[in-house]
Amino acid sequence: xxxxxxxxxxxxxxxxxxxxxxxxxxxxxxxxxxxxxxxxxxxxxxxxxxxxxxxxxxxxxxxxxxxxxxxxxxxxxxxxxxxxxxxxxxxxxxxxxxxxxxxxxxxxxxxxxxxxxxxxxxxxxxxxxxxxxxxxxxxxxxxxxxxxxxxxxxxxxxxxxxxxxxxxxxxxxxxxxxxxxxxxxxxxxxxxxxxxxxxxxxxxxxxxxxxxxxxxxxxxxxxxxxxxxxxxxxxxxxxxxxxxxxxxxxxxxxxxxxxxxxxxxxxxxxxxxxxxxxxxxxxxxxxxxxxxxxxxxxxxxxxxxxxxxxxxxxxxxxxxxxxxxxxxxxxxxxxxxxxxxxxxxxxxxxxxxxxxxxxxxxxxxxxxxxxxxxxxxxxxxxxxxxxxxxxxxxxxxxxxxxxxxxxxxxxxxxxxxxxxxxxxxxxxxxxxxxxxxxxxxxxxxxxxxxxxxxxxxxxxxxxxxxxxxxxxxxxxxxxxxxxx
Amino acid sequence: xxxxxxxxxxxxxxxxxxxxxxxxxxxxxxxxxxxxxxxxxxxxxxxxxxxxxxxxxxxxxxxxxxxxxxxxxxxxxxxxxxxxxxxxxxxxxxxxxxxxxxxxxxxxxxxxxxxxxxxxxxxxxxxxxxxxxxxxxxxxxxxxxxxxxxxxxxxxxxxxxxxxxxxxxxxxxxxxxxxxxxxxxxxxxxxxxxxxxxxxxxxxxxxxxxxxxxxxxxxxxxxxxxxxxxxxxxxxxxxxxxxxxxxxxxxxxxxxxxxxxxxxxxxxxxxxxxxxxxxxxxxxxxxxxxxxxxxxxxxxxxxxxxxxxxxxxxxxxxxxxxxxxxxxxxxxxxxxxxxxxxxxxxxxxxxxxxxxxxxxxxxxxxxxxxxxxxxxxxxxxxxxxxxxxxxxxxxxxxxxxxxxxxxxxxxxxxxxxxxxxxxxxxxxxxxxxxxxxxxxxxxxxxxxxxxxxxxxxxxxxxxxxxxxxxxxxxxxxxxxxxxxxxxxxxxxxxxxxxxxxx
Numbered sequence: 012x013x014x015x016x017x018x019x020x021x022x023x024x025x026x027x028x029x030x031x032x033x034x035x036x037x038x039x040x041x042x043x044x045x046x047x048x049x050x051x052x053x054x055x056x057x058x059x060x061x062x063x064x065x066x067x068x069x070x071x072x073x074x075x076x077x078x079x080x081x082x083x084x085x086x087x088x089x090x091x092x093x094x095x096x097x098x099x100x101x102x103x104x105x106x107x108x109x110x111x112x113x114x115x116x117x118x119x120x121x122x123x124x125x126x127x128x129x130x131x132x133x134x135x136x137x138x139x140x141x142x143x144x145x146x147x148x149x150x151x152x153x154x155x156x157x158x159x160x161x162x163x164x165x166x167x168x169x170x171x172x173x174x175x176x177x178x179x180x181x182x183x184x185x186x187x188x189x190x191x192x193x194x195x196x197x198x199x200x201x202x203x204x205x206x207x208x209x210x211x212x213x214x215x216x217x218x219x220x221x222x223x224x225x226x227x228x229x230x231x232x233x234x235x236x237x238x239x240x241x242x243x244x245x246x247x248x249x250x251x252x253x254x255x256x257x258x259x260x261x262x263x264x265x266x267x268x269x270x271x272x273x274x275x276x277x278x279x280x281x282x283x284x285x286x287x288x289x290x291x292x293x294x295x296x297x298x299x300x301x302x303x304x305x306x307x308x309x310x311x312x313x314x315x316x317x318x319x320x321x322x323x324x325x326x327x328x329x330x331x332x333x334x335x336x337x338x339x340x341x342x343x344x345x346x347x348x349x350x351x352x353x354x355x356x357x358x359x360x361x362x363x364x365x366x367x368x369x370x371x372x373x374x375x376x377x378x379x380x381x382x383x384x385x386x387x388x389x390x391x392x393x394x395x396x397x398x399x400x401x402x403x404x405x406x407x408x409x410x411x412x413x414x415x416x417x418x419x420x421x422x423x424x425x426x427x428x429x430x431x432x433x434x435x436x437x438x439x440x441x442x443x444x445x446x447x448x449x450x451x452x453x454x455x456x457x458x459x460x461x462x463x464x465x466x467x468x469x470x471x472x473x474x475x476x477x478x479x480x481x482x483x484x485x486x487x488x489x490x491x492x493x494x495x
Numbered sequence: 496x497x498x499x500x501x502x503x504x505x506x507x508x509x510x511x512x513x514x515x516x517x518x519x520x521x522x523x524x525x526x527x528x529x530x531x532x533x534x535x536x537x538x539x540x541x542x543x544x545x546x547x548x549x550x551x552x553x554x555x556x557x558x559x560x561x562x563x564x565x566x567x568x569x570x571x572x573x574x575x576x577x578x579x580x581x582x583x584x585x586x587x588x589x590x591x592x593x594x595x596x597x598x599x600x601x602x603x604x605x606x607x608x609x610x611x612x613x614x615x616x617x618x619x620x621x622x623x624x625x626x627x628x629x630x631x632x633x634x635x636x637x638x639x640x641x642x643x644x645x646x647x648x649x650x651x652x653x654x655x656x657x658x659x660x661x662x663x664x665x666x667x668x669x670x671x672x673x674x675x676x677x678x679x680x681x682x683x684x685x686x687x688x689x690x691x692x693x694x695x696x697x698x699x700x701x702x703x704x705x706x707x708x709x710x711x712x713x714x715x716x717x718x719x720x721x722x723x724x725x726x727x728x729x730x731x732x733x734x735x736x737x738x739x740x741x742x743x744x745x746x747x748x749x750x751x752x753x754x755x756x757x758x759x760x761x762x763x764x765x766x767x768x769x770x771x772x773x774x775x776x777x778x779x780x781x782x783x784x785x786x787x788x789x790x791x792x793x794x795x796x797x798x799x800x801x802x803x804x805x806x807x808x809x810x811x812x813x814x815x816x817x818x819x820x821x822x823x824x825x826x827x828x829x830x831x832x833x834x835x836x837x838x839x840x841x842x843x844x845x846x847x848x849x850x851x852x853x854x855x856x857x858x859x860x861x862x863x864x865x866x867x868x869x870x871x872x873x874x875x876x877x878x879x880x881x882x883x884x885x886x887x888x889x890x891x892x893x894x895x896x897x898x899x900x901x902x903x904x905x906x907x908x909x910x911x912x913x914x915x916x917x918x919x920x921x922x923x924x925x926x927x928x929x930x931x932x933x934x935x936x937x938x939x940x941x942x943x944x945x946x947x948x949x950x951x952x953x954x955x956x957x958x959x960x961x962x963x964x965x966x967x968x969x970x971x972x973x974x975x976x977x978x979x980x981x982x983x984x985x986x987x988x989x990x991x992x993x994x995x996x997x
Contacts, residue, residue: 376611380523391644396670398622398641406633406681413681421681425674432670436647436663444651444659480569 021074021083024065024091025135028128031057032121039117046117047109054120055102058127062095073492075137079199082137085492089339089485090134090266093346097259098127100350100462105251107456108357108365112249114160122159123255126152130263137274139188139198139224142267146184146231149260150177156255157248169247176240177230184227190220200275207278218282224271225286231264234324235293238317245313250365253309254353257316262342265320269327269335273493280330287328288420294321299427302434308356308369311434312349315393318431319345325424326408329415335490336483337407343482344392344404344470351466352389355382358454358463366451369438374447382454383442385467392470394435395428400470403479503549503562504577504628507542507591508621514538515617518610528609532602535613539594539620546591553584555971558979560630560693572689576630581976582757582827585969586627586750589834592958593746594620596951597739600842603947604849605653605737612653616739619645623747627754630692632680639751640673646744654735661728661735668728672718679711683763696762699987709767712760720752720808723782733801734854738845741797745804746838750830753811757823761815762980765987768816775816776902780909782809787916791923795854799924800840803880806913807833813910814895818984822898823977824970829891831969832879832962836888839876839955843869846948847928850941856924861933866943870929872952877921879959882914887962 019026035057039050065088073084102120109115129149136142154177158170192198194216195206207217226237233241245253272283298318305311323345326338359366376383392401405428412421454460469478517534521527553561563578579587597616605612622645625638643666651662684690687698700708718725729749733741761768783806790802807829814826846869847862848854863870879886882893892914900907933939944952962969 377608380611396640396644397637398644402637402640406677409678410681410685413678414685418678418682421678422675425678426671429667429671429674433663433667436666439647440651440659440663443648444662483569 017078018074018076020068021076022081022135023068024061025081025128025131027064028057028061028124028131031061032124032128035117035121035124039121042117047115047119048106050117051102051106051120054124055099057124058095058099058102062092065091065095077141078138079201080138080141081132081135083135085489086266086270086335086339087135089489090262090342091131093262093343094127094130094134094259097255097262097346097350098123100354101251101255101258103458104254104350104354104357104456104462106458107454108249108251111360111363111365112160114162114249119156119159122152122156126156126255127259130259133263133267134270136267136270137200139191139200139275142271143181143184143188145267146264147181149263150181150231153177153256153260156252157244159252160249165247166249169244172240172247173244180227180230180237182227183223183230187220187223187225187227190216190223194220200271203275204277207276213279213282218279221276221279221283222286225268225283228264228268228271229290232261232268232320233313233317234290234320235297235317236290238294238297241317242310242313245316246307246309246367250309250353250357250367253312254350254357257312257349257353258346261316261320262346265323265327265338265342269338270493272327273335284328284330287324288417291321291324291328291420292423294318294324295424295427296321299430302431305434306369307367308359308372308438309367311369311438312352312356315431315435316349318427319393321427322405322408322424325412325417325420328420329411329417331411331415332490332493333414334408334411335493336486337404337409337411339486339489340407340482341404343486344400347466347469348389348392348401351385351463351470352393354459354462354466355386355389357456357459358382358451360452360454361449362452369441371448371451372438372441373445375442377447378450382463385463386442387439388467388470390435390438394432396432398472400474400479407483500552500562502564503545503552504579504587504624505564507545507549507587508624508628510542510545511538511594511617511620511624515614515621518613518617521610523610525606528606531609531613532598535598535617536595538617539591539598542620542624543591543595546588549579550584550588550972553579553581553972555581556975558975563630565630572684572691573633574631574691575634576691577625577628577634578630579628581972581974582980583627583754584972585827585831586747586754587624589750589831590620590623590627590747592954593743593834593838596838596842596954597742597746599947599951600742600845601737601739604845605739608652612649615645615649616743619649619743623751626751632684632690632692632695635692636673636677636680639755640670642748642751643669646740646748649740650732650736653737654740655737656735657731658735661731664728665732668725669715669718672715672725675711676715679708683708692758696983698763700764702766705764705767706770709760709764709771712755712764713771716752716755716760717778718752719755720749720812721805722752722778722808722812723785723805724778726782726786726805729805730798730801733804733841734795734797738841738848741841741845742838745801745841746834749804749808750834753808753815753826753830756812756815757827757980761818761984765984768818768984769988772816772818772902775812776906776909779809779812779816780906780913782806782812783910783913784916787913787920790920791916793920794856796856796924796928797841797844797854799856799920800837800844803917803920804833804837806917807837807880810892810895810910810913813899813906814891817895817898817902817906818981819898819901820977820981821894822902823980824973825891825894825896825898827973827977828887828962828966828969829895832887832891832959835955835958835962836876836879839872839952839959840880842951842955843873843876846944847941851937856927858935859928859938860931860935861929861938862941863929864933865939866941868949869944872944872956873929874925875956875959877925879963881918881921885960885963887959887966889963890966 132145160166302314392399560578793799
């Protein structure tokens with residue numbers, strides 16, 4: 012091949028991000044005083060600018076570059092915007108907590124930036140190799156972030172667990188990739204699709220490779236049966252990191268998952284649909300039942316996010332464009348619910364320590380009514396009760412499932428959401444019905460208040476009248492751009 | 496007037512919400528409680544007066560939906576569409592009529608966290624009106640389920656000793672039934688390609704599909720009504736809820752089940768309705784007989800009235816599923832009557848509870864001596880519950896019995912046992928509370944009802960007698976819509992027979 016420079020335009024946001032990350036590193040190192048504050052501010056600006064560039068320069072059509080390894084289409088733009096919002100919000104929320112825990116170091120925003128960069132590469136991957144590269148870039152940043160509170164045992168334990176299990180799953184992923192390459196001769200998604208279409212029967216090697224690939228990816232999104240790292244890592248990691256974990260990497264990994272299945276393996280629908288259905292069922296059941304006995308709110312949220320991944324997988328399992336549309340709406344709403352909930356969790360401090368027991372929320376409605384109402388909105392939204400935004404996500408997902416004839420999955424889905432409603436209600440009950448305990452410290456961070464307020468507003472019935480219509484239109488446009 | 500005409504229903508929903516927003520802005524603290532009460536009362540009174548305009552402007556001769564408003568919303572077909580026909584009109588009026596009474600009933604009784612309390616009730620009112628007025632099935636579901644949240648909070652925060660168990664049970668039980676309905680709705684929408692209720696009413700679903708769709712909807716409405724055997728949440732919810740919560744629960748929330756059957760199960764699944772009619776009859780008669788007998792042995796008066804509600808709802812389901820004019824009109828009338836009467840009965844329980852702080856019947860006795868006015872009111876409402884002629888209960892019951900007899904004399908027989916049993920436990924309650932010797936000291940010291948309590952009773956008594964003596968005012972709006980419902984139903988069923996014959 013001639014040594015031409017690849018077309019840089021579609022990858023402009025990522026290039027910006029990469030160069031920005033390196034610049035931030037320099038800024039962090041050389042800015043002696045206040046390095047955290049400066050770096051964070053610059054990181055947020057960087058991500059907002061990248062988002063801007065992303066939205067304005069994308070033509071909406073499908074653009075390939077870097078030897079067809081990088082694709083930019085409507086789907087990618089939509090999910091990248093969600094990831095960027097999650098990252099900016101996590102940065103916004105983190106300041107006070109890091110200061111209180113005395114881990115206010117400039118590496119934090121830089122790691123977030125590199126993780127986000129990895130996620131953006133994942134979403135835009137059109138080749139198994141760039142997929143792996145994006146995953147590794149993201150994962151390595153996340154491993155370090157999980158262990159960021161290095162003087163606390165829980166955090167280092169979380170980081171170590173995440174790293175070991177993540178490396179194992181990456182190994183599985185690579186094995187799957189190698190099998191797929193071996194049996195098809197290509198790692199490019201489009202070429203794979205053509206190859207599979209041209210195949211006469213089913214190639215066992217490809218199927219096995221695909222299953223390994225899906226297993227590796229399932230780890231990343233904490234879907235059953237590869238979910239077991241999630242509760243421990245979520246509990247151990249510093250809370251702003253947990254918030255980031257619950258939001259951004261999930262969205263990126265699910266988007267990646269969708270793209271791989273839709274673009275590279277569209278003709279093997281019957282094979283992967285079964286696997287996805289199994290993972291979805293398992294995730295919904297685990298997320299519903301295992302959370303019932305939790306007392307730590309971060310672990311509860313871990314199981315809750317496992318459950319939500321199960322619902323999101325229903326959208327993929329449907330195998331239709333409506334399913335993808337439902338998935339995107341669900342992810343967008345899930346993002347706001349999760350960020351809001353973790354923002355409230357970040358306010359739970361008493362004295363020098365941050366408290367994480369659900370029972371510490373007792374009587375919050377009497378000590379801090381606005382916070383209690385915000386958390387109730389998030390809880391009801393997570394449970395999918397109508398009049399809150401979470402219900403919309405469920406409506407679209409289940410509609411896609413019913414249209415694709417996955418009735419049993421839909422029925423189990425709704426029943427598990429009733430089971431899950433119990434523990435969401437329990438949080439509301441503890442806040443409203445129980446006697447108040449010692450109040451939390453007064454919350455000073457403006458960024459936190461902003462995130463809580465905004466998320467609560469978006470999840471409340473106000474969102475109904477204003478936001479849902481454009482969101483659905485955008486999701487529809489994004490899902491259409493994914494080849495099916 | 497034209498602005499009102501075109502936006503009346505939305506106004507009815509927005510005004511309680513505006514009231515809630517105003518209350519939200521009031522400063523917290525005991526001193527502001529008076530202001531909060533006034534705001535809530537004004538909001539609900541204004542809503543009631545506007546709903547009277549709705550009634551006055553309603554065209555009794557038309558079976559169409561009136562006061563329709565439609566705004567495109569999102570997705571392929573989901574719109575904000577509201578409207579009322581003869582069936583839903585009176586439920587809306589029932590809601591707006593009861594709410595001011597409920598609000599006044601809380602004066603001097605509830606002091607703790609009054610702000611949140613009033614906000615919950617006002618939001619609940621908006622949602623309830625929305626249930627009856629919604630003409631888009633997505634919107635209906637949102638309002639239907641959305642009402643669970645304020646009720647959960649009302650029972651759980653301001654309720655009795657075992658309120659947490661009761662509120663969980665209420666919420667999760669109702670939610671479980673309703674999610675099955677959600678799946679059915681999704682299936683229907685994907686089949687018919689529309690979420691508009693009038694369009695869905697005209698769409699013909701496959702007969703086999705209708706059966707499971709009907710059953711999914713039944714799961715939800717049977718729990719809401721409640722029907723035996725999924726009625727067990729009601730006694731707990733009623734006993735633990737505060738008086739005002741019980742009034743609104745029995746008065747309006749239970750009616751949503753019956754309304755659901757009339758709006759969805761009958762028109763959208765006609766063949767399945769016929770198929771399951773016998774099943775519903777059996778369940779209803781069991782409900783009537785069984786819960787009446789259970790009511791007979793209750794010591795807690797609130798539980799007794801709760802079980803009597805289940806028995807009355809058994810009557811309603813009989814009336815709906817006999818599928819003739821008298822039966823359905825009787826069922827709707829019975830629902831309206833029960834709404835007012837049971838609200839009044841629960842209020843009476845609240846009146847004595849406020850004085851003696853116990854709901855045990857045996858702790859009372861002889862109230863006719865020192866609480867004369869209360870005794871009169873209580874007798875009126877218990878007799879209305881029994882179905883004494885000249886009260887509202889009689890008209891509903893008699894129409895249902897006529898309709899049931901046309902369906903099957905056995906069903907009519909079973910239903911009439913309910914009348915006798917109803918009289919039995921109500922008279923036991925009355926004797927235990929009102930008559931007998933006035934021996935206990937604390938009971939002797941109970942003051943008679945004051946002006947505020949009288950002001951709550953008076954409108955309800957007036958309505959009960961109005962409905963009993965001149966029911967046509969309430970039956971007239973029903974005629975056209977019910978006739979239309981039955982004609983459409985018969986046409987659908989006979990065309991199915993046509994197809995199978997050919």
